[in-house]
Amino acid sequence: MKILVCVSNVPDTTTKITFTNENTQFNTTGVQFVLxxxxxxxxxxxxxxxxxxxxxxxxxxxxxxxxxxxxxxALAIGADDAVRINAAPRDAYFVANQIxxxxxxxxxxxxxxxxxxxxxxGSQVAAxxxxxxxxxxxxxxxxxxxxxxxVTAHREIEGGKEVVSVSVPVIVSCAExxxxxxxxxxxxxxxxxxxxxxxxEPVQTPKFLTFKKFSTPAPRGTVKLVSEAEIAELVNxxxxxxxxx
Amino acid sequence: MSVLVYVENVSGKFKKSTFEVVSYSKAIADQLKTELVAxxxxxxxxxxxxxxxxYGASKVLRVSTDKLKSFANQAYATVLAEAVxxxxxxxxxxxxxxxxxxxxxxxxxxxxxxLVDGVLELPQIDNNIFTVKKTAFSGKAYAFVEIDSVxxxxxxxxNSYPLKEYGLTATxxxxxxxxxxxxxxxxxxxxxxxxxxxxxxxxxxxxxAGRGMKGPENWGMIEELADVLGAATACSKPxxxxxxxxxxxxxxxxxxxxxxxxxxxxxxxxxxxxxxxxSSSKTIVVINKDPEAPFFKAADYGVVGDAFEVxxxxxxxxxxxxxxx
Numbered sequence: 001m002k003i004l005v006c007v008s009n010v011p012d013t014t015t016k017i018t019f020t021n022e023n024t025q026f027n028t029t030g031v032q033f034v035l036x037x038x039x040x041x042x043x044x045x046x047x048x049x050x051x052x053x054x055x056x057x058x059x060x061x062x063x064x065x066x067x068x069x070x071x072x073x074a075l076a077i078g079a080d081d082a083v084r085i086n087a088a089p090r091d092a093y094f095v096a097n098q099i100x101x102x103x104x105x106x107x108x109x110x111x112x113x114x115x116x117x118x119x120x121x122g123s124q125v126a127a128x129x130x131x132x133x134x135x136x137x138x139x140x141x142x143x144x145x146x147x148x149x150x151v152t153a154h155r156e157i158e159g160g161k162e163v164v165s166v167s168v169p170v171i172v173s174c175a176e177x178x179x180x181x182x183x184x185x186x187x188x189x190x191x192x193x194x195x196x197x198x199x200x201e202p203v204q205t206p207k208f209l210t211f212k213k214f215s216t217p218a219p220r221g222t223v224k225l226v227s228e229a230e231i232a233e234l235v236n237x238x239x240x241x242x243x244x245x
Numbered sequence: 246m247s248v249l250v251y252v253e254n255v256s257g258k259f260k261k262s263t264f265e266v267v268s269y270s271k272a273i274a275d276q277l278k279t280e281l282v283a284x285x286x287x288x289x290x291x292x293x294x295x296x297x298x299x300y301g302a303s304k305v306l307r308v309s310t311d312k313l314k315s316f317a318n319q320a321y322a323t324v325l326a327e328a329v330x331x332x333x334x335x336x337x338x339x340x341x342x343x344x345x346x347x348x349x350x351x352x353x354x355x356x357x358x359x360l361v362d363g364v365l366e367l368p369q370i371d372n373n374i375f376t377v378k379k380t381a382f383s384g385k386a387y388a389f390v391e392i393d394s395v396x397x398x399x400x401x402x403x404n405s406y407p408l409k410e411y412g413l414t415a416t417x418x419x420x421x422x423x424x425x426x427x428x429x430x431x432x433x434x435x436x437x438x439x440x441x442x443x444x445x446x447x448x449x450x451x452x453x454a455g456r457g458m459k460g461p462e463n464w465g466m467i468e469e470l471a472d473v474l475g476a477a478t479a480c481s482k483p484x485x486x487x488x489x490x491x492x493x494x495x496x497x498x499x500x501x502x503x504x505x506x507x508x509x510x511x512x513x514x515x516x517x518x519x520x521x522x523x524s525s526s527k528t529i530v531v532i533n534k535d536p537e538a539p540f541f542k543a544a545d546y547g548v549v550g551d552a553f554e555v556x557x558x559x560x561x562x563x564x565x566x567x568x569x570x
Contacts, residue, residue, distance in 0.1 A: 013499060016517065038499070120381055131351040136430045136431045137347065139318075139347035142492060152434070159444035162435070163436075164432070165432050176492040206357060209360075211390055212389045212391050215389075217385075217387070217525065223542070223545065225541075225546075226547070227548070228549075228550040231559050234530070235562045235566045236566075238528070238530070239570075
C-alpha cells in the first residue's frame with residue numbers, strides 16, 4: 001500500500017489574524033506556523049493503516065523553504081519520506097495541479113488530505129486532485145477503513161453520514177474522527193532529520209483567482225447583560241431588538 | 246450566456262438553503278442581464294421543481310435517470326460540467342454543502358473555471374471580472390477574491406443570502422448526459438440521516454455548550470432548549486475531544502464555522518479558536534457563571550449565572566413566548 005499525504009503549513013490556531021500593505025497581505029510577523037491540524041489527523045490515520053509494514057507513507061507539501069520545519073514534523077510523526085514542491089501555494093488549483101503532476105504514474109493507492117486548511121478554508125484540493133488524476137475522491141470523511149484494496153469511508157452529510165465504498169486508488173479528505181493526532185516521540189524526531197526530503201520545482205499552472213484584499217469582522221458593540229431573574233426580558237430582546245426569534 | 250445553479254435535493258425535496266442559492270443566482274443573472282437555469286439531478290417531484298421558478302429560475306434541466314438517483318460524486322460532476330457547456334453558462338453556482346464541496350472542485354478542473362467556495366455576498370461584477378467575499382482563517386477574517394476565468398464557479402454559504410420570490414414559471418426540460426462506468430466507481434452502502442434534527446451547518450438557530458456543563462449526562466437541558474427553539478445543537482472543542490458530544494457538533498477553528506441568526510453559548514469561555522467559528526453569527530448570547538469569560542466581549546447579550554439554573558429558566562421563558570406568538 002503506497003500512501004501519499006498532502007500537508008499544508010498554516011498559522012497556529014491561537015494566532016490573531018492581521019494584514020499589512022493596505023490589507024492585501026497576511027501579516028506573518030511573529031506568527032507561529034504549524035502542520036495543518038486536519039492534515040495531522042490524515043497523516044495519523046495513514047500511519048495506523050501502514051502499521052506493521054503494510055505500507056509506506058510519503059508526505060507532499062507545496063510551499064517555500066520556510067515550511068520545512070512542518071515537513072520535518074510530519075516525518076517525525078511517522079512518514080517515510082517527503083516531497084516539497086518549491087513554490088508559494090497560490091490557490092487550490094495550483095496546489096492540486098502540482099501534487100497531481102508529482103503523483104501521476106507513481107502508483108499511490110491512497111491519497112489523503114485534511115478536510116481543509118485552516119487559513120484559506122478552501123476544501124478543494126482533494127476533489128481537484130481526483131479530477132486531475134481521474135480517480136474517485138471522497139470529501140470530508142470522519143471514519144476511514146481499509147480492507148485489502150477496498151476503502152470504506154463515512155462521509156459527512158447534512159444531519160448524518162453516507163457510507164461509501166470504493167476500490168483504490170482513491171483520494172480522501174479527512175475530518176475529525178478519522179484518527180487521534182499522533183505526537184512525535186524522541187526517536188521520530190531524531191530520525192526525521194535524516195529521512196529523505198526531495199525538492200521539486202513547480203509546473204506552470206493557469207491562474208484564475210487573485211486574492212485582492214482582506215478584512216476582519218467588525219467588533220460587536222458592548223454586551224447587553226440581562227439578569228437571571230429577568231430572563232423573559234432576554235427573550236423579548238431577541239424578538240423585538242435582535243429580531244432573531 | 247447564462248447562469249446555471251445546481252439545486253441539490255434531499256430525498257426528493259429542496260431545502261431552504263437550495264432556494265437561497267436560487268435567489269442568489271437570479272440576482273447574479275439580473276446583474277449580467279441574462280436568464281437563470283437550474284439543474285436538478287435525481288428524483289424530484291414536479292411540485293418541488295415548479296417552486297424553482299418562484300425563486301427566480303426561468304428554466305430547469307432535469308436529470309433523472311435511475312443511476313443518478315443517489316449521489317455519485319464523479320457522475321454528478323460530469324453532469325454539471327456538461328450542463329454548463331450545453332447552455333453555454335458563464336457562471337455556475339452551488340451551495341457550499343457537503344456534496345457541493347465534493348462537486349465544485351471537480352467541475353472547476355473539468356472546465357478550467359475559477360472556483361471560490363464559501364461565498365457570503367453577491368459578487369461585484371466589473372467587465373466580466375467577479376470579486377467575491379468569502380471567509381478566511383476559519384472565520385477570523387474575510388478575503389476578497391477576483392475571478393477572471395471565462396467560466397466562474399461560486400459556492401454560497403448557508404444563511405448568507407435571503408430568499409426572494411420572483412413568481413416566475415420555469416419550463417422543465419429533460420437533460421440527458423452520457424456517463425462512463427468510471428463515473429460510478431464509488432458505491433454508497435448506507436445513508437444515515439437524522440430526520441428530526443436540524444442540521445448544524447444550515448441552522449438558523451444554534452444552542453451550543455462547553456465544559457461548563459461538567460459532563461455529557463447534563464446535555465438534556467441543552468437539547469431541550471434547542472428543541473423549543475427549533476435549533477441545532479453544537480459544542481466546543483474540549484467537549485468533542487472528550488467524546489461528550491460527536492465531532493460533527495464541534496464549532497470553531499478546527500471544527501466547522503457557522504453563521505446562524507442566533508448563537509447561544511452556554512458554559513463556553515470563548516477561546517480565540519472557538520470565536521473564529523462563530524464570529525459571523527448575527528446575534529450571540531453568552532451564558533456563563535464567570536463574568537470575566539472572554540466570550541462576553543464578543544457577545545450581543547449576556548447572562549452571568551449558573552448554566553444549570555439559567556438554561557431551564559430560559560427554556561421556560563421561550564415556551565411562554567411561543568405560547569403567545
